[in-house]
Amino acid sequence: MFDIDLWREIFQSINMNRTRSLLSGFTVAFAILLFTILFGIANGLQNTFAEAFVDDANNSISIRSGRTTKAHKGLQAGRRIQFKNEDFNYIKEDFDDKVEFITARIYKNFQASFKGEQNTYNIRAVHPDHQFLEKTKIKEGRYINQNDLNNRTKSVVIGRLVGEDLFLKTRALGKYINLGGIQFKVIGVFTDDGGDNEERQIYMPVTTAQYLYGNNDYIDQINLTYNPEMDYDQALAFSTLLTKKLKNRFSVARSDQRAVRVRNMAEGTKAISQMTVGLTFIILVIGFGTLIAGIVGVSNIMIFIVKERTKEIGIRKALGASPRSIVSIILIESILITAIAGYFGLLLGVGVLELVGPSLKEYFIKDPGVSNGLVIGATLTLIIAGAIAGYLPAKKASRIKPIVALRND
Amino acid sequence: MLKIHQLHKSYAIGDSSLHVLKGIDLNVEEGEMVAIMGSSGSGKSTLLNIIGMLDEADSGEYILDELPIKNLTEKKAAVYRNKFLGFIFQSFNLINYKTALENVALPLYYQGLKRKERQEKAMFHLGKVGLADWAKHLPKELSGGQKQRVAIARALAANPKLLLADEPTGALDTKTSYDIMAFIQQLNDEGKTILMVTHEEDIANMCKRIVRLRDGVIMEDKKVNQVRAEQYV
Numbered sequence: 001m002f003d004i005d006l007w008r009e010i011f012q013s014i015n016m017n018r019t020r021s022l023l024s025g026f027t028v029a030f031a032i033l034l035f036t037i038l039f040g041i042a043n044g045l046q047n048t049f050a051e052a053f054v055d056d057a058n059n060s061i062s063i064r065s066g067r068t069t070k071a072h073k074g075l076q077a078g079r080r081i082q083f084k085n086e087d088f089n090y091i092k093e094d095f096d097d098k099v100e101f102i103t104a105r106i107y108k109n110f111q112a113s114f115k116g117e118q119n120t121y122n123i124r125a126v127h128p129d130h131q132f133l134e135k136t137k138i139k140e141g142r143y144i145n146q147n148d149l150n151n152r153t154k155s156v157v158i159g160r161l162v163g164e165d166l167f168l169k170t171r172a173l174g175k176y177i178n179l180g181g182i183q184f185k186v187i188g189v190f191t192d193d194g195g196d197n198e199e200r201q202i203y204m205p206v207t208t209a210q211y212l213y214g215n216n217d218y219i220d221q222i223n224l225t226y227n228p229e230m231d232y233d234q235a236l237a238f239s240t241l242l243t244k245k246l247k248n249r250f251s252v253a254r255s256d257q258r259a260v261r262v263r264n265m266a267e268g269t270k271a272i273s274q275m276t277v278g279l280t281f282i283i284l285v286i287g288f289g290t291l292i293a294g295i296v297g298v299s300n301i302m303i304f305i306v307k308e309r310t311k312e313i314g315i316r317k318a319l320g321a322s323p324r325s326i327v328s329i330i331l332i333e334s335i336l337i338t339a340i341a342g343y344f345g346l347l348l349g350v351g352v353l354e355l356v357g358p359s360l361k362e363y364f365i366k367d368p369g370v371s372n373g374l375v376i377g378a379t380l381t382l383i384i385a386g387a388i389a390g391y392l393p394a395k396k397a398s399r400i401k402p403i404v405a406l407r408n409d
Numbered sequence: 410m411l412k413i414h415q416l417h418k419s420y421a422i423g424d425s426s427l428h429v430l431k432g433i434d435l436n437v438e439e440g441e442m443v444a445i446m447g448s449s450g451s452g453k454s455t456l457l458n459i460i461g462m463l464d465e466a467d468s469g470e471y472i473l474d475e476l477p478i479k480n481l482t483e484k485k486a487a488v489y490r491n492k493f494l495g496f497i498f499q500s501f502n503l504i505n506y507k508t509a510l511e512n513v514a515l516p517l518y519y520q521g522l523k524r525k526e527r528q529e530k531a532m533f534h535l536g537k538v539g540l541a542d543w544a545k546h547l548p549k550e551l552s553g554g555q556k557q558r559v560a561i562a563r564a565l566a567a568n569p570k571l572l573l574a575d576e577p578t579g580a581l582d583t584k585t586s587y588d589i590m591a592f593i594q595q596l597n598d599e600g601k602t603i604l605m606v607t608h609e610e611d612i613a614n615m616c617k618r619i620v621r622l623r624d625g626v627i628m629e630d631k632k633v634n635q636v637r638a639e640q641y642v
Contacts, residue, residue: 005518013506016506016507017506315502316515317490318461319496319516319563321519323483399483401463401464401465403464406463
């Protein structure tokens, strides 16, 4: 039942005891504000981690080569190891059941131009599997296919931003782009979640690059993903075996860390997932810590308020107030203040996150924010805690004999 | 109107208990104006509190207007207090964040009256104590005498059968005290039954009957010739 007089009493009490109301409101608002901001920042950190791993397949292994650092089998240190097509084929065939996707990579860097526009871009010459390894999304046209490889076609797939840079508002697909003096046909445009840098890449068939730039069969790097059915230990065993075989193949000492470098993302993935668990734990501790601090604050204030109002309660009782009306007037006031202050703190917190959020990106905090459900849940918790904290002393106060309350000067 | 028979009350103080009222017998008729006197610790305030249902007796009979007052629930006590009794306290006990008018209207709120009706009645009673112009003022803006008059208006607002006053002039200077007493006498002239606790002889002599308490028993209960307060004003 809506009792307008009761509400009038409550609003008068709030309004006439502003310090008290503001004080309790401030505690709640501040608790929710802190809760929102801390949770938001923690979520932002988590987003950054999550994003770092959407870019590439997380069961991937990359193999690079360098110079030997140790003499081995009569060969001197400082020898340069160069992967070739035969090495690529060796891995592909010998580990057929363990490899999901595999691609070679050759890195080039060219001045690219179309009509008046020009810019320098990184070029990656790859196999068709590269699309799945890098999680490249084709926006228009197609990716490099086996046919391109067989015929060494002069075709390229360009990143979305390359298209925007060079072709401005016009459509890039089907046009010819000049790469270091040679015309290439744009057969596809892609997007990538890995960020602007990834979208400024240009892909071409690996065979084309080998033919055009030196007419050799050199490869800079081999990337592969292992069979996703393998678990963490199997994946590690696989990369260990791969390292051993490749080192043998190139007569590299077992302890040589530079000549052949096999990097298994599974190791990183495990570390990251542990870190995420740790981060989640920290978030929970921070969140609940703030909340408990808020609850304690609200409880203290409620006990103080009831204490302060003991005399008023005595007067009201002497004038004929029922215990129930005493409890409800105190409780509703507390709930009202907590709810309004909580909402205020929530708005403030979300506002701060919106305002400061974008500039936090360089500190590894991306899109800091909290779900509405979470903050509303936190506010409700505070309201309920405030209600319980207020109910007990209010109930007690409503029971004390008015004469005792009145004596309390 | 008010019948009390063999009323006992003791308070626990640590392990021992203090027997404050040791069998009080008291009858008060309608229209009386009774002063309860006694030194501090004589049990006069305890008696008034029991009569006012602010406290409960351990044993004995208390009948108010044919109604036995015993084993009341909090809720029932609240209703009885509201309907039958008006309180005047030494320290006024006004709610400090409410205006004079709102203070007077408060018992009417607990009677469940409509807002408009409450305000009209409260205004009428404020007018009766001569404070109609002060209706919108907060207690802190009023003098002691004015505060007590607001408290009297509040006690009268619910039209109680019995008016209970606990040292109503205790916090006031002599002139203001007589002022207030003149007003209380006037209420009694109009037929209100009044019971008041005081330790001041001159105030007690302005009542019609004096009951003297000592160590929890009634020492003396006599009718007196009322001294009118107007002559001092």
